[in-house]
Amino acid sequence: MSGAICAAIAMSPEAGIAGGDAHLREDSLSSELVFAGIFLQIQRDIVRLPDGGQASREYIRHPGAVMIVPLLDDGRLLLERQFRFPMGRVMLEFPAGKLDAGEAPLRCAQRELLEETGYHASEWAHAGVLHNAIAYSDEGIEIFFARGLRAGTRQLDEGEFIELLSLPLDELDAMCGDGRITDAKTLIGLLWLQRWRAGDWALPWQAAAA
Structure with missing residues (x-):
């Protein structure tokens, strides 16, 4: 192994950050x-x-997307089952959808929640962004939490078939743990939810605009 490679391996992450990124760009x-x-x-x-x-x-x-973690009043979580063609099977996941051109992420999250589930939320919180395929895509998924849900009428797009399912947190956790749920954004949504409930990560809740 060359001295240069040994030196690169020995370099701490902190040293690389302090020295900038030019040696990696x-x-x-x-x-x-x-x-x-x-x-x-x-x-x-x-x-x-x-x-x-x-x-x-x-x-x-990719134009970007949003994901919503919908919190029902009884503590359960609202999820969707839909067939994902590239995977060739039905996947269980949190509601999500792509951004329209010029659309604000929060507006997109509110629209997707209503269209796919029929629910409005009285409070929203933006958690952060997930880059789910950094080796081959620039897609960023903006993660939102929604609570104070009020049921309404779904507005599914033509050719869109979605089944709704509500699960308690422990059951969702078990399904992620044993591999029944493998969707990356849903796994990250569960992680964020658990860290928030533990008091480790903050969520900046705000009332939905009238």
């Missing part, structure tokens, strides 16, 4: 649009590596 030299779909684009870039070499990077451009 990749800079785009050229960019090509490989595919343009309805809402996804595939790019291929030639990049300059930190050591001066070059490499090809293929990645997906």
Whole structure:
């Protein structure tokens, strides 16, 4: 093993952060649009590596999305079951949807909750953002929590088929623990919920706009 590699392995994360990111950066030299779909684009870039070499990077451009963790008054959590074609099976997950062009994340979260579940929420909290596929996509999922839920009428899109399910926290935790739930955003939503309830992570609750 070379001395340079040994030195890189020995470097602490703190030392790397303090010294900046220049020794890790990749800079785009050229960019090509490989595919343009309805809402996804595939790019291929030639990049300059930190050591001066070059490499090809293929990645997906995504408009961004939201996920909502809906908290029912009785302590249960509202989830959805729907068929996810790339996986070839029904998945259990928190409500989510993509951002429309120019749409604010909170507005998108409120719209998606109503359309997919029929619920309005009296209070909302933005937890943070999840980058769920950093090796090949720039997708960011904004994580929201909603409580004070009031049932209404769903407004599903044409061709959208979703079954609603409510679960207590311990059952959801068990399903994540034994692999029945594998959706990344739902796993992160559960983690955030548990850390908030333990008093470790804060949620900035605010009343929904009239």
